Amino acid sequence: MLYSSIIAQEGIKERLRRQIVTGRVPHAQLFSGPEGCGKLPMALAFAEALLCQSPVDGNPCGECHSCKMMKNFEHPDLHFLFPNKKSADETLSTSHLRTWREELKQSPYLDTKRWYAAMGTENQQPIINVKDAAYLSDALSLTAQQGGFRVVIIWHAELINEQAANKILKVLEEPPAKTVMMLLTDAPERLLSTITSRTQAIEFPALTTTEIQQALVTHHGMAEEMALSISRNANGSYIQAVNLIQINEDTSIFFDLFVQLMRKCYMRDIKEMQKWSELVAEWGREKQKNFLRYCQHMVRENFIFNFQQPELNYMANNEREFSTRFSPFINERNVIGIMEELSLAERDITQNVNSKMVFFDFALKMIVLLIK
DSSP: OOGGGSOSOHHHHHHHHHHHHHTOOOSEEEEEOOTTSSHHHHHHHHHHHHHOSSOBTTBOOSOSHHHHHHTTTOOTTEEEEOOBOOOTTOOOGGGGHHHHHHHHHHOSOOOHHHHHHHHTOTTSOOBBOHHHHHHHHHHHTSOOTTSSOEEEEEETGGGBOHHHHHHHHHHHHSOOTTEEEEEEESOGGGSOHHHHTTSEEEEOOOOOHHHHHHHHHHHHOOOHHHHHHHHHTSTTOHHHHHHHHHHHHHHHHHHHHHHHHHHHHHHTOHHHHHHHHHHHHTSOHHHHHHHHHHHHHHHHHHHHHTTOOGGGOOOOHHHHHHHHHHGGGSOTTTHHHHHHHHHHHHHHHHTTOOHHHHHHHHHHHHHHHHHO
């Protein structure tokens, strides 16, 4: 992976390039910073530069045998530790290595939500366990297969359990020759002080609105105005911005279904409400939760719409047009009740309650709440 594919963080890129040019590469570095700022892509680019057979000014050449292996993240001297399923037999991270590589190829801007979904552990709390640490210790005791550096990337190092942390600490205290370890974390305060004290810290700042906007225009072909709108709501995270793109694409569907539900509830058309519930129940859980959050947004915006202060409303034109007729039905007598029911529905979906029941029950309750 080339530095040029990483969004912003130019100062850190230059710092890492200088390490290679001067030959002063610390054996352990701690990359810390908020989610979506580019820690993992930077670690991958630095790993490629370290493993490259013909680096140019601290940059990977992109053409040698090592660089070609890095395109699929399959270099034999590159080792990964990442959060893994928490189970009695403590399976190794390497058992998910193929999935891990596929996710990186899809986008190195990876978050735990996408990774846990890829592993099928959305409702668990994965960890980096002692078997992973033992595997790492054994792997580093061997000679580098390509004769150069060996690189270790530990993603979400704050999830290392206590037993594993003690083993990794031994590696940090007595690092093998030409071994470079990068520990990546969103929460450095959760790491053992004995580990952080043996690493050189590099702090990544959150991305700016302009940096995210430019990335969305460049990588997603998005219009500048839309890219600006999304980047303002991304809280400095490129990952969140990409997630918002998907939500944006779903918004028109969500709007149509919200309008349909409100009309069917007002007309008390139970049969059509049941059909509506069955339609939404066919979606995946994440999309269902996003829809419920959209409903909360629309309820909140319609309540505020009644105050006749446009600067307080954040709605698209079609949403605003609908609100001119619908907003009187959302008032101080029912707004809290509606928001509570939406929150309960989201909780039930998260806990895998039957989605047909959840949405039909919510629809029935809306009949009573709209009367208020």
